[in-house]
Amino acid sequence: MADFISNKILLVDDDPHVINRIVDILSKEKTSYGFYQANNGDVAFRIAENKIPDLIITDWDMPFVNGVELIKKLKENSSVKEIPVIMATAVMQSSKDLKCALEAGAADYIRKPIDEIELIARVQSVIKISEYNKKIIENKNREIAENALMLIRNNKFNIQIIRKLNELHEKLSVKDDETENLFEFIINSINEKVKQDSWQKFELIIKSNNNDFTENLLKKFPNLTNSEIKLCTFLKLGMNTKEIASVLFQSNDSVKVARSRLRKKINLNSEQNLSAYLSSL
Structure with missing residues (x-):
């Protein structure tokens, strides 16, 4: 070739x-x-x-x-x-x-x-139609990815707020039990809310643009966990390790380990691109 x-x-x-x-x-x-x-x-x-x-x-x-x-x-x-x-x-x-x-x-x-002329004409026609359909799908995926990046930026802002609250907490001169409990409640509530909202919003974006992906994924690999399904979704969109880590509130190393385990679980050989394979589902 x-x-x-x-x-x-x-x-x-x-x-x-x-x-x-x-x-x-x-x-x-x-x-x-x-x-x-x-x-x-x-x-x-x-x-x-x-x-x-x-x-x-x-x-x-x-x-x-x-x-x-x-x-x-x-x-x-x-x-x-x-x-x-x-x-x-x-x-x-x-x-x-x-x-x-x-x-x-x-x-x-x-x-x-x-027939030479007929073959050339039909091959060119079918490939052009196929490429047009691929572009439609790529545009949809680009829209999803842009929304994902917006969520990532929002998450970074919320993380900064949590850090500032922690800094404020450390600088307080008076730290009675009531104040401690209040700060802990506020920080934990924001943290949990951000985590839940990020995935729920992202899941809505995915469903509105590609209803078949999760269904197709589970038909082929019914033993995937919820975490692995999320990772597959992000990888399908071409998101890198750093971006995925931001959305999932994990370290880069944790995401790398998860990717490696996922590759083994779906029996993908070293020559196959994981993101490209998931995009084909």
Whole structure:
């Protein structure tokens, strides 16, 4: 695969000549495509989960798992369901077959033998639509992240207030039990209120922009704790360790340890980016 590529395409066909034909055609384009290859739907699904390609072009009639079964399997998996799929076939070419492929979740349909102009046009069209949808999602995530940063700034201000109260408490000349209890109550109340409000407000922002994330996360990893779900939510938005620590009122080291434990719990290998993986859910 080339060092610099614009889009990654997974090609699925039990006939290597068809795959070579598609690679030859698309390699002539100005756009730099990178390619993954699979000879059946089962292998293709594993590659899709691991590599998250930008587009899949699959044959219909294949051993083990055929093209329609592959599409249905992809659409049932939250981490790969948004990958667009073009169905290519030499046999299933009736309007009924076309309807079947589209209802399964195919983004488009191309007949074999592969026509060069048709292939280029359909690939470019599907990728443009997919990129447009990604931008919509990115804008939503950016809005969520901006609201999160606002909460972080508010938290920092509230923490400063608590520190000033503690300083004032230390400077008081008279420290009877009533005064001590009053200061302790005020500081603890503010602290607890900030913690509760921060997450509740943030959770409302998440739900209003992305209702599926927590549901998809728990379907895939039902044993996650509430703390781990919160961490996943922050990481999905691309927040760094310092920002997460501020929202959760934890040290940077604590967040780093939590990230490491989370990676092990969801069985993510060292090559996979944790935030990018969570963003795909």
